[in-house]
Structures are given as structure tokens and as C-alpha cells.
Amino acid sequence: MCSADQLRRDALAAYLGTLPDFMLVGQATGGADLVRLAEAQRPDVVLVDGGSRPGERVPALRAFRGRLPGIAVVLAYERLSAAEFAALRDADLAALVPYAHGLGGLLAVLRALPAGGWLTANGAALTARQRDILLLLRSGHHAGEIASLLAISAGTVENHKRRVYAKLGTPPAQRPAPPPAGPGEDPPPPPVGRPVLAVAVGDPGPVLDRVVTTLIVHRLAVVREHGPEAVAQVHWLRSHRGPVVRVLVNPSADQWQAGAALGWTAVMVHDHPIDRRGMAEAVAHGIFGLVPSSEVEQQLVPVLNLVAAGYLVLGPTSTGLFTDALSARPVEAPEAAPSEAAPRRPAPRERGPRFWTRSVLFT
Numbered sequence: 001m002c003s004a005d006q007l008r009r010d011a012l013a014a015y016l017g018t019l020p021d022f023m024l025v026g027q028a029t030g031g032a033d034l035v036r037l038a039e040a041q042r043p044d045v046v047l048v049d050g051g052s053r054p055g056e057r058v059p060a061l062r063a064f065r066g067r068l069p070g071i072a073v074v075l076a077y078e079r080l081s082a083a084e085f086a087a088l089r090d091a092d093l094a095a096l097v098p099y100a101h102g103l104g105g106l107l108a109v110l111r112a113l114p115a116g117g118w119l120t121a122n123g124a125a126l127t128a129r130q131r132d133i134l135l136l137l138r139s140g141h142h143a144g145e146i147a148s149l150l151a152i153s154a155g156t157v158e159n160h161k162r163r164v165y166a167k168l169g170t171p172p173a174q175r176p177a178p179p180p181a182g183p184g185e186d187p188p189p190p191p192v193g194r195p196v197l198a199v200a201v202g203d204p205g206p207v208l209d210r211v212v213t214t215l216i217v218h219r220l221a222v223v224r225e226h227g228p229e230a231v232a233q234v235h236w237l238r239s240h241r242g243p244v245v246r247v248l249v250n251p252s253a254d255q256w257q258a259g260a261a262l263g264w265t266a267v268m269v270h271d272h273p274i275d276r277r278g279m280a281e282a283v284a285h286g287i288f289g290l291v292p293s294s295e296v297e298q299q300l301v302p303v304l305n306l307v308a309a310g311y312l313v314l315g316p317t318s319t320g321l322f323t324d325a326l327s328a329r330p331v332e333a334p335e336a337a338p339s340e341a342a343p344r345r346p347a348p349r350e351r352g353p354r355f356w357t358r359s360v361l362f363t
Helices: 006-016 031-041 054-067 082-090 099-111 117-122 128-138 143-150 154-168 206-217 228-233 276-284 293-308 319-327
Strands: 045-051 072-077 095-098 197-202 221-225 244-249 265-270 287-292 311-314 358-361
Touching: 006 045, 006 206, 031 045, 031 054, 045 054, 054 072, 054 082, 072 099, 082 128, 082 143, 095 099, 095 128, 099 221, 128 143, 128 154, 143 154, 197 206, 206 221, 206 244, 206 293, 244 293, 265 293, 276 287, 287 293, 293 311
Parallel strands: 045 072, 072 095, 197 221, 197 244, 244 265, 265 287, 287 311, 311 358
Antiparallel strands: none
């Protein structure tokens, strides 16, 4: 695996290390290191992180393909232009996988690349356009994404797909079945409910890095965002069918609002103890769970799952502060003395806020 982003590299390495059908043999930060490492280890697949500028990887990828033509190269990217796609296609990659497809999409592509099987995709029977479409299909793109990237209609994509399948005899597998359990092993349990998507919001730092790494290691989908504007513009987050929970890491005033307009509940990870004022602010901004930064690895995932199920999760020292925050009333200005002409009427009884939720005391 090759990535200049240490957080992404370490988190993905930790995640792949939990899967029985993958063996990570090395990590590299750049092209020269990648060539030396691949020559020594001879992996089946090299996973390259293209980030937001995948076109900048083209020279290194071409050099790698020239030295090691028998190793499949899969590039993950944030966004891709038509010009970048053309350059990367000519670098003879096995697949191009967008970040938006998530870990599930990436694993499906990796598992669908048998040793050497990707080399048959550029056969002489296919036209140049059909090879482009086959590359994107093998990378997990649907017809709409292919049409947008190649600037053609979705109907044209479907016509090309039919011709590709007719020439190759079978469509490329995109989501193979998971490997069967070995002797004496129980099959993996079926998923319960809809998957939770976590949106991590906070300033870059070690606490945010630990939050993201912990979520990935536990196989939870996570999006790392840096501010409310970025969250609101990610349209596919709003189409996620499962629960979405914000994870606010030592939030600033601007970051409190990230995703709040979309109605997502939130969990706060904090460095410092929460006092009465901090609890009132958390309640006002829809916080349903509190996790000390020192307990991220142990508490974050169970708290996140409970909050996604509709529970309020508090530590043993936070319940009293939470009750105080719910029953707090605004401070009233001193009243003027009543006049004799207008006798003072008794003030109506003020109602406190009404609040109901299932709650859990987390110890």
C-alpha cells in the first residue's frame, strides 16, 4: 500500500489486518519506495492512494508498470477529471476506485482481481471506448458515474456494456461472495439493522486521528470532514439509508453546527472534563453521547451504536450536569416595582423544557 497520508495509510492497514483473506506485506509513502518494496515482496496487488490529485501519480505509476508489469495496481481517489482518467488509463491500471464507494466498494474490487486476471481486460476484441468502460465497471462504477466521467449518455454506456459482455462472455464480478468459513469456524453473523455512518468533524490532530482509526478498525463507515460547509455539500451522505451520527472532536463554535441542519445526532469526544456550562452547550447542540479522548478506543464504538439506536449515553459523573442543563431557565431581568394603579398579577408558572429519550449510564 502506498499513501503519503499517514492517517489513511495506518487506518487502512489496521483494517486490512483484521480480514482473513488479505495479507499486507508493506507500506510506502512514495513512488521510489514503492518500487523497491514491491520488488522485494512481489505482492499480488498494489493499492495506491491518489487523493484529490490522482493525475500527479501518473509518472510514478508508469515507472512502476515498466519495472513490474505483472502486479495489479489499484488507485483510490477523491475526485477525477476526464483528462486525469485518460492519463491513468494509459498507465495500465487494474482499477480506479473513488473514495465515495467506501471500504465495501474497495474490498469488492480487490477481491474481484484474481492473480493476473486483470491483464485480459485489454484484449484486442474490445474497442478503446469499450476498454474504458470495462475498466470503470471493474472498478465498481455504475452507469451514471461512467456517463458523467466519459461525457456520454447513460444509454450509450448500457449499449457498450452489452457489447463488452457479448465479447467477453460474462460480466465482470463486482461484489463476490465472502470466503466460506474454514473448518471449525462459525460463519460470520448477518448484519443487524442498517449500518451506521460516522461523520468525524474536528481540527486535525492526534485525537481526530485516533477517532478515525478506531472507527475504521471496527469496520464502521466514516467520513472525515473539516467544517459545516463541507458536510452540507456531500449529497451522498444525505442519501445514506442507515443512521448518520456526527462525531465532534473538541468542537469549535463553527464545528458545532456541522451536519446539524440535516438532523443528525451527535457524539462529542472531549479532552477536558465537562462542567455545567459545557453540558448545557452540548445539550443545546444535540449531543447524545460523551466520550473522553482517553477512552476513544474502548468507548467510542459502543457509544456510537447506542446513540444511533436512539439512546442517550452519559458517564457516571455527567448525569447530574445533564439534569441541570435540561431544567435550567434563562436568567430574568429584575422587575420594576408594581404601581398602585396596576396591581401586580401573579406570573404564570413557567414550564421547563420537555425531553424524552432512552438513556444509558455508561461506566
